[in-house]
Amino acid sequence: xxxxxxxxxxxxxxxxxxxxxxxxxxxxxxxxxxxxxxxxxxxxxxxxxxxxxxxxxxxxxxxxxxxxxxxxxxxxxxxxxxxxxxxxxxxxx
Ligand SMILES: [Zn+2]
Numbered sequence: 001x002x003x004x005x006x007x008x009x010x011x012x013x014x015x016x017x018x019x020x021x022x023x024x025x026x027x028x029x030x031x032x033x034x035x036x037x038x039x040x041x042x043x044x045x046x047x048x049x050x051x052x053x054x055x056x057x058x059x060x061x062x063x064x065x066x067x068x069x070x071x072x073x074x075x076x077x078x079x080x081x082x083x084x085x086x087x088x089x090x091x092x093x
Pocket of ligand 1: 053056071075
């Protein structure tokens with residue numbers, strides 16, 4: 001299949017990921033490769049798909065920073081509670 005224009009790729013990626021084209025453009029603008037004229041939409045999709053929440057396994061929001069490990073504060077808190085509960089568990093003693 002012939003590769004489309006950047007706009008087509010962005011629209012495709014947006015539809016695939018269920019995000020707005022504007023979000024994809026914003027995310028792409030942060031990638032240095034994009035400015036070199038390379039089409040990196042596929043790479044972006046891959047990188048987004050690889051990133052999932054450490055608690056529920058849902059994909060992280062596209063706007064999540066590189067260091068973010070959970071999809072939201074609730075998952076972050078539950079993951080912390082689960083970790084603490086494991087440490088307190090008598091079965092582990
Ligand atoms: Zn989550």
